[in-house]
Amino acid sequence: MISFAAQRPFLIAGPCGVESPDQLAQLGQSLIHLPVKLFRAGIWKPRTRPGSFEGMGEEGLKWLADFKARFGIPTAVEVATPAHVELALKYGIDALWIGARTTVSPFNVQDIADAVKGTSIPVLVKNPVNPDVNLWQGAIERFRNSGITELAAIHRGFSSYDHTGPYRNKPNWAIPIELRRRMPGLPIINDPSHIAGRRDLLLGVAQKAMDLGFEGLMIEVHPNPAEAWSDAEQQLTPDAYSALLNELVIRKPSTEDSAARGTLEYYRQIIDSLDAEIVDLIGKRMELASRLGDLKKECNLTAYIPERWQEIVETRTERGKKNNLDANLILHLFELIHQESIRIQTEVMNQSALKNS
Ligand code: PEP
Numbered sequence: 001m002i003s004f005a006a007q008r009p010f011l012i013a014g015p016c017g018v019e020s021p022d023q024l025a026q027l028g029q030s031l032i033h034l035p036v037k038l039f040r041a042g043i044w045k046p047r048t049r050p051g052s053f054e055g056m057g058e059e060g061l062k063w064l065a066d067f068k069a070r071f072g073i074p075t076a077v078e079v080a081t082p083a084h085v086e087l088a089l090k091y092g093i094d095a096l097w098i099g100a101r102t103t104v105s106p107f108n109v110q111d112i113a114d115a116v117k118g119t120s121i122p123v124l125v126k127n128p129v130n131p132d133v134n135l136w137q138g139a140i141e142r143f144r145n146s147g148i149t150e151l152a153a154i155h156r157g158f159s160s161y162d163h164t165g166p167y168r169n170k171p172n173w174a175i176p177i178e179l180r181r182r183m184p185g186l187p188i189i190n191d192p193s194h195i196a197g198r199r200d201l202l203l204g205v206a207q208k209a210m211d212l213g214f215e216g217l218m219i220e221v222h223p224n225p226a227e228a229w230s231d232a233e234q235q236l237t238p239d240a241y242s243a244l245l246n247e248l249v250i251r252k253p254s255t256e257d258s259a260a261r262g263t264l265e266y267y268r269q270i271i272d273s274l275d276a277e278i279v280d281l282i283g284k285r286m287e288l289a290s291r292l293g294d295l296k297k298e299c300n301l302t303a304y305i306p307e308r309w310q311e312i313v314e315t316r317t318e319r320g321k322k323n324n325l326d327a328n329l330i331l332h333l334f335e336l337i338h339q340e341s342i343r344i345q346t347e348v349m350n351q352s353a354l355k356n357s
């Protein structure tokens, strides 16, 4: 019986999609020597656009059953409909996961939760593609309500309109951390493959997840990643998977000698990721300041508009109050931010003036 919390890190590895019996045999021969608690393999692939590889379907399930009989590694597939659940159960799949595109839809999730009712199959729920912790929590609750007791969340990152970061999907670490606060005891498995989207960035993401105390990792592994029919850029060879595990430092969330130290460390890491977000947001805000500068120059407006500054102080103080923040803190913080914004605007306005002259 699978227990996601039994061992840390709980390791899930396997290809993005099942492609052939030979692919599975090659993987089995390598992975049998490596730590893998669960073999992941997509049988039905949700593709953003038509025409891409959509999975092998039922035939792939037969190959997976052979794989398990031969190598003894339990298997997991993604399910998106009750029909998928029925087939996966029929072929003896050991665990199911709900994909990020399914978690966004409470109707679909409920249909799947109804389909597993009365079984004891372990279920992993990926975060929804949009950064909404309520949807994620709600999907997990639907499975809990169906009587599923072996549950875990998978953190696979979030889609964004802004593709400036290094990753395919933004990790938004604060969201799984908030899920953990709301659902203590629920194991969280990090999926660095779908967050990073690039082989060379996987280790950094996986290490961060371990540093945050997540319980496990789900990593895409393929015998020949460059030739993979889906997600070719992010899959690892079994050797690279092994190397990643060797480099990974598994830090404990608390120290034996002092529980307080562990707690302190945990809070610091949350603060680090929040601070990173604050800095990124300030960066974005300053980018807008420079566009404002251009516009104000064009419209012959002053950089500093007293009414606007007054409005900023009032609205931010009000919002601060709701978050138990001192009015003085808000005033000082926004004085700094606003001053810098004005400095950038005037610089932009004067630069354009120089260019135009
Ligand atoms: C996958 O795990 O291959 C997959 C399709 O993931 P996600 O639902 O996270 O996009």
Ligand code: MN
Pocket (backbone or CB within 6 Å): 016, 017, 220, 230, 231
């Ligand atoms: Mn994939």
